[in-house]
Amino acid sequence: MRYRGNHGEGQRRRSTAALLAAYHHRGDRSARTRVIEQNLPLVHSLARRFWRPSEPLDDLVQAGTIGLIKAVDGFRDDRGRDLGAYAVPTIVGELRRHVRERASASSVAELEEETLAAGARSQAEVSETRELVRAALDVLTPRERRIVALRYYRDWSQQSIAAEVGLSQVQVSRVLSASLAKMRDRLEAA
Structure with a gap:
């Protein structure tokens, strides 16, 4: 008997492929929403890799979700890849961009925050x-x-x-x- 892998994973991929086809070929926005919701655990997993105590996880998840949305909108199933493999670089790119933006703004924000905290008195x-x-x-x-x-x-x-x-x-x-x-x-x- 041949090993066929995780049955649940294959079913999930088929479900995602069907939803993506409904969105891309028929314009079904609810299918797009369901694909995004199904793949939010991937976003959370990647966001946790970028988390630091000074960076709220929710902000990272939001940035990663933007990457997921871009991946869902740009994904074409005729390229032979599954959405997860296609989405990871896009999500990671959005997370890196978010971290970079926050770092460049941090010196001004930290100065303002420190001054406001002291000024509260x-x-x-x-x-x-x-x-x-x-x-x-x-x-x-x-x-x-x-x-x-x-x-x-x-x-x-x-x-x-x-x-x-x-x-x-x-x-x-x-x-x-x-x-x-x-x-x-x-x-x-x-």
């Missing part, structure tokens, strides 16, 4: 902190301020910001990096 210190942040934002162009606000105050993804302001995701990433560097320089000078 004194309204004057809180006002001073707000003025420092405003001054740091003032060194930015209106477009840079808008992009920074969408990313860090409204928590939009770079891809959403890119669609909103008419840039590519790579351009948004560059604008954010340059803006944070300008703000950091301003804060250090103050």
